[in-house]
Amino acid sequence: MRYVMLGMVAMLFVALQTALFLIDVPLWLVPQCLVCIVVFLAFYECSFAAALGAFCLGLLLDIASGVSVGPWAGAYVFVFGFFLLLSQRLFIESRIVLVIATGVAAVMATLLFCLFAVESSSVGLGQLLAQGVATALSALIVFPTLQRLWRQGVADGQRWSASVM
Amino acid sequence: MSSIRRDIHTVRSVLAVCVGLLLCALFLTAYSSRNPHVARVGSAMISELVMPVSQAVHYIRSTFIATLDSYVLLVGTEEENAKLRAELDSLKTNVDLAHELEIENVRLRNLLALVNAHKGTTVTAASVIGGDPGGWTHSIAINKGSSAGVEVGMGVIHPRGVVGQVVSVSSHGARVLLVDDPASSVDVLLQESRARGLLEGTGRETTTMQFVDKSQLVKEGDRVVTSGMDLVFPKGMLVGFVRKVSYHVGDIFKQVEVRPSIEFSKLEEVLVVHVARPTASSSTNIGQN
Numbered sequence: 057m058r059y060v061m062l063g064m065v066a067m068l069f070v071a072l073q074t075a076l077f078l079i080d081v082p083l084w085l086v087p088q089c090l091v092c093i094v095v096f097l098a099f100y101e102c103s104f105a106a107a108l109g110a111f112c113l114g115l116l117l118d119i120a121s122g123v124s125v126g127p128w129a130g131a132y133v134f135v136f137g138f139f140l141l142l143s144q145r146l147f148i149e150s151r152i153v154l155v156i157a158t159g160v161a162a163v164m165a166t167l168l169f170c171l172f173a174v175e176s177s178s179v180g181l182g183q184l185l186a187q188g189v190a191t192a193l194s195a196l197i198v199f200p201t202l203q204r205l206w207r208q209g210v211a212d213g214q215r216w217s218a219s220v221m
Numbered sequence: 222m223s224s225i226r227r228d229i230h231t232v233r234s235v236l237a238v239c240v241g242l243l244l245c246a247l248f249l250t251a252y253s254s255r256n257p258h259v260a261r262v263g264s265a266m267i268s269e270l271v272m273p274v275s276q277a278v279h280y281i282r283s284t285f286i287a288t289l290d291s292y293v294l295l296v297g298t299e300e301e302n303a304k305l306r307a308e309l310d311s312l313k314t315n316v317d318l319a320h321e322l323e324i325e326n327v328r329l330r331n332l333l334a335l336v337n338a339h340k341g342t343t344v345t346a347a348s349v350i351g352g353d354p355g356g357w358t359h360s361i362a363i364n365k366g367s368s369a370g371v372e373v374g375m376g377v378i379h380p381r382g383v384v385g386q387v388v389s390v391s392s393h394g395a396r397v398l399l400v401d402d403p404a405s406s407v408d409v410l411l412q413e414s415r416a417r418g419l420l421e422g423t424g425r426e427t428t429t430m431q432f433v434d435k436s437q438l439v440k441e442g443d444r445v446v447t448s449g450m451d452l453v454f455p456k457g458m459l460v461g462f463v464r465k466v467s468y469h470v471g472d473i474f475k476q477v478e479v480r481p482s483i484e485f486s487k488l489e490e491v492l493v494v495h496v497a498r499p500t501a502s503s504s505t506n507i508g509q510n
Contacts (some may be wrong), residue, residue, distance in 0.1 A: 067270055068274070070267070071270070071274030072274060072278075086335060092470030102231055102232055102235055103231075104233065104234070104235060104238050106235070107235050107238045107239050108238070108242070109237075110242075111242040111245070111246065113297075114246065116267070119267050120267040124250060124253045124254055125249045125250070125252075125253040126246045126247065126248070126250030126251075126252075126253055127246070127250050127319040129242070129245075129249065130242075130243050130246030130247055130250065131246075133239050133242040133243045133246060134239070134243055136239060137236050137239035137240075137243075140232060140235060140236065140239070141232070141236070144232070146226075172246070172247065172250050175248070
């Protein structure tokens with residue numbers, strides 16, 4: 057249930073990111089909302105499903121871009137693993153930590169994408185940082201929403217399990 | 222959530238899965254770079270799924286831009302609007318003026334035709350500038366007085382008929398007693414039967430023709446014209462139409478009710494007739510007035 061909800065949220069984010077292009081927002085200012093989900097999963101869900109979720113999110117972005125399959129999936133899985141390890145040493149309930157971590161994750165994901173992708177466009181440092189900042193700021197909205205959805209998903213899952221048993 | 226205690230073994234297991242997935246991703250990347258069509262699989266479906274949101278954003282964007290453009294275009298419109306309105310008002314006034322001049326031209330042509338129809342008669346054209354101040358007498362004020370040769374007793378006519386008689390004159394104006402005033406009387410005759418009579422006002426919409434012999438044939442709709450015998454009005458000027466004829470046994474005269482041919486409230490220009498003055502200039506004064 058939780059992952060279905062995350063999938064729907066991810067689809068919405070992809071749609072929004074696609075739509076932002078229409079209103080002439082520079083691409084490097086479009087926040088990587090999916091990275092927020094990846095960081096969220098890394099911080100709050102340590103499971104195979106979460107790793108697979110991060111992979112699928114990347115795959116979703118790859119398929120949506122329609123250029124190549126794999127770079128974003130690999131980047132997101134790497135980011136997930138990195139922040140999964142880091143989450144053991146961070147006070148993840150701090151909003152500042154979440155924001156900074158998300159910003160760093162966005163920069164890292166983009167760099168990894170450029171590394172993995174066979175034909176990637178050149179990314180300037182300024183643009184990279186700008187997108188990191190945009191993503192970090194978007195985390196202020198995305199994280200509370202995801203936390204609320206996650207809790208609701210957990211509760212729904214428990215109720216569903218109880219009703220089945 | 223912060224209370225989640227993660228087992229180190231679980232973390233390691235997940236990280237191992239991550240490594241596996243990373244390799245899988247690298248493999249996919251390498252494979253899709255050689256087979257670009259793989260990348261397009263599902264892309265259309267994703268596009269279809271995100272289409273409604275894109276369309277919604279596009280609609281919002283278009284509406285926003287249209288509103289913004291409209292607003293930007295509206296800057297200065299108020300001033301331009303006011304300017305155009307002023308111009309429109311000016312043009313409307315000009316059109317009205319032209320229309321009024323056209324109507325006035327027709328009226329003056331009729332006056333001229335009337336003058337031509339009574340050659341040898343000296344007339345003075347005048348404009349009606351007011352009615353009766355008291356409201357109890359039927360009279361009008363005209364803008365020509367003694368300075369223009371207007372004198373008391375002169376007749377006043379209009380292309381549609383007799384108006385009345387000058388009763389008072391100042392240097393630049395005169396007052397005309399209308400034929401429907403009870404104090405007014407005009408020597409008239411019926412155009413067909415040539416029966417003579419005296420037209421007197423009643424103070425109402427109609428006048429009465431007095432002293433029509435009972436033997437005279439009078440019928441409704443007959444034209445009543447001036448006789449010219451009073452030396453005030455030219456002979457044959459239309460005064461009105463017979464509206465009603467009555468006769469009481471034993472009476473000497475018939476009672477003839479006459480409806481004036483002129484609607485006095487709508488008079489604008491009139492001619493003051495000088496026929497009563499044989500010594501008056503034979504030239505017309507229309508051109509001068």
